[in-house]
Amino acid sequence: MKALFCFSALVLLGFYGCNTVKNSTGNTSAAGFPEFSTEGHRGGRGLMPENTILAMRKAIDLGVTTLEMDTHITKDNEVVVTHDDYLSPAFMQTPDGREIPQSDAKKYVIYQMDYGMLKQFDLGSKYYSNFPDQKKIKTYIPRLADLIDSVQLYAKGKKQFFYNIETKCSDKSDGVLHPDPEKFVKLLMDVIEQKKITPYVVIQSFDKRTIQIIHQKYPQVRTSYLIDNKKSFEENIKDLGYDPFIYSPAFKLVTADLVKKCHDRGIRIIPWTVNTKEDIAGLKLLSVDGIISDYPNLLVN
Numbered sequence: 001m002k003a004l005f006c007f008s009a010l011v012l013l014g015f016y017g018c019n020t021v022k023n024s025t026g027n028t029s030a031a032g033f034p035e036f037s038t039e040g041h042r043g044g045r046g047l048m049p050e051n052t053i054l055a056m057r058k059a060i061d062l063g064v065t066t067l068e069m070d071t072h073i074t075k076d077n078e079v080v081v082t083h084d085d086y087l088s089p090a091f092m093q094t095p096d097g098r099e100i101p102q103s104d105a106k107k108y109v110i111y112q113m114d115y116g117m118l119k120q121f122d123l124g125s126k127y128y129s130n131f132p133d134q135k136k137i138k139t140y141i142p143r144l145a146d147l148i149d150s151v152q153l154y155a156k157g158k159k160q161f162f163y164n165i166e167t168k169c170s171d172k173s174d175g176v177l178h179p180d181p182e183k184f185v186k187l188l189m190d191v192i193e194q195k196k197i198t199p200y201v202v203i204q205s206f207d208k209r210t211i212q213i214i215h216q217k218y219p220q221v222r223t224s225y226l227i228d229n230k231k232s233f234e235e236n237i238k239d240l241g242y243d244p245f246i247y248s249p250a251f252k253l254v255t256a257d258l259v260k261k262c263h264d265r266g267i268r269i270i271p272w273t274v275n276t277k278e279d280i281a282g283l284k285l286l287s288v289d290g291i292i293s294d295y296p297n298l299l300v301n
Helices: 002-017 054-060 102-107 144-154 181-194 208-217 231-239 256-264 277-285
Strands: 036-038 066-073 079-082 162-168 202-204 222-227 246-250 288-294
Touching: 002 162, 036 162, 054 181, 066 144, 066 181, 066 231, 079 144, 079 181, 144 181, 162 181, 181 208, 202 208, 202 246, 208 222, 222 231, 231 246, 231 256, 246 277, 277 288
Parallel strands: 036 066, 036 288, 066 162, 162 202, 202 222, 222 246
Antiparallel strands: 066 079
16 A cells, blocks of 8 residues: 555656646646546536536636536537436426426437537526525536537646546447447547547446447546446456446445455545535545545535
């Protein structure tokens, strides 16, 4: 463990010595990852409309190390930043401000909509009872490319943050709710490489297929395996077929033994979604390597 600490310190020094995308242009090697990763879940949906440019900017203002977000693919092959397979009636409204009836929710499938139409829907104006403190402001589902451009410009001159980007897909819905994993990964990585943020990216997923493809075809890119099942750590790693950079379980699954097993194999453990000061403090005592929270203000204060 002492050797691992020394190595982590050296890596961290490397991060602070080369911490801007500008300096990394043309360099596909991974930059030093934060010693402790503070991550605003979907940008910090407890405070701002989820997965929006506004949420990411708020997270940057708060001082997170890592922007966490979800991606889907539209009918016209745009990579967009959104979590649900369809437009959620809980917090989305039609372009003219009307409610989306629950019975109509499945009519608005992201993968069956062109981006030009998708962008017109209102994200952020509707009161969202799950997050009563979320700021109400009309905004939209962004393309990943536009989000990257916006937040990089917004944070110009500040320490470079990381991106933790999830692929929202499943082997049960290929061709219906998203493209096959090969195409999904290709479209996603095309954006990431075009925007020259590859050294600062982690690709995460519950769908092992997408991160297996990343591991095979883009070995310089870090991956994170999202976990919410009853399998053991050993079973999940065997299913994946390699040791990911991050093992990311639902926080209730984290134990001292699980943290030790991850660290013994050189794998970081970053749980989700941790929304109380008490749970955050408890996980830090277990020596996790980061925390994903809907309330990033709790992570940085």
